[in-house]
Amino acid sequence: MNEQEIAAAAEAIREADTVAALTGAGVSTASGIPDFRSEDGIWTEYDPNDFHIRRFRADPEGFWDDRIELVEDLFGGNFEPNAAHEALAELEAAGHLDGLVTQNVDGLHQQAGTEEPIEIHGNGQRVACTGCNRRFEADPVFERVREGEVPPTCEQCGEVLKPDVVLFGEQLPKHELLSAQSLSKDTDAYLAVGSSLTVEPAASLPRIAAKNGATLIIVNLDSTGLSGLAEFDFRADVTEVLPAIADAVVNGT
Ligand code: ZN
Numbered sequence: 001m002n003e004q005e006i007a008a009a010a011e012a013i014r015e016a017d018t019v020a021a022l023t024g025a026g027v028s029t030a031s032g033i034p035d036f037r038s039e040d041g042i043w044t045e046y047d048p049n050d051f052h053i054r055r056f057r058a059d060p061e062g063f064w065d066d067r068i069e070l071v072e073d074l075f076g077g078n079f080e081p082n083a084a085h086e087a088l089a090e091l092e093a094a095g096h097l098d099g100l101v102t103q104n105v106d107g108l109h110q111q112a113g114t115e116e117p118i119e120i121h122g123n124g125q126r127v128a129c130t131g132c133n134r135r136f137e138a139d140p141v142f143e144r145v146r147e148g149e150v151p152p153t154c155e156q157c158g159e160v161l162k163p164d165v166v167l168f169g170e171q172l173p174k175h176e177l178l179s180a181q182s183l184s185k186d187t188d189a190y191l192a193v194g195s196s197l198t199v200e201p202a203a204s205l206p207r208i209a210a211k212n213g214a215t216l217i218i219v220n221l222d223s224t225g226l227s228g229l230a231e232f233d234f235r236a237d238v239t240e241v242l243p244a245i246a247d248a249v250v251n252g253t
Pocket of ligand 1: 131132134157158
């Protein structure tokens with residue numbers, strides 16, 4: 001890790017009026033959560049077609065049986081926020097991060113203390129009613145599924161419950177996407193963390209920011225789709241670089 005570059009990136013954040021961040025799978029895998037798309041990711045073990053919105057609509061029973069299995073595989077362990085989540089929460093608390101967009105569905109940003117992350121792929125710790133659109137905590141619903149209520153239904157209106165995540169074949173939530181885009185347009189510094197920045201539309205967010213003059217700071221193990229646009233391109237562990245940046249921003253070291 002290059003100390004001078006850390007200090008320079010920290011200065012760009014400190015001097016910015018508005019700072020935004022986008023986080024991807026690399027921030028979750030650092031907490032031990034399996035990746036979806038990598039070579040030995042989740043979709044090598046599961047068939048993505050089983051988790052398609054068409055399958056949910058046609059066969060909610062089968063969908064929920066498979067979903068519970070996937071949930072245990074993904075979130076069966078006791079996952080906790082890591083140093084990258086904490087560094088982002090620290091930046092926000094110190095007034096140096098104005099909005100955080102995440103592609104992750106594990107809720108770890110909230111656990112670390114980030115106030116209201118914009119969750120463009122939803123949140124797996126909630127379920128949504130397909131009838132009345134109410135949201136509920138997922139764990140009690142998962143428990144009902146394990147006990148045989150398949151598919152689980154809404155206690156308010158009786159319709160089928162769906163995990164509150166974006167399934168294959170589903171549009172990203174409009175409101176969240178618009179918020180994420182307007183945040184990108186309106187920011188002086190943009191941190192893109194733990195994402196290969198190749199999957200649209202998430203990849204377009206830092207691009208919009210850079211095109212509108214923001215300083216783009218990328219932290220990812222490998223080269224990304226937007227590395228060429230970045231002022232700072234840290235190819236290193238997110239749990240090392242982010243705390244170093246946050247520390248330099250907050251404490252001026
Ligand atoms: Zn309902």
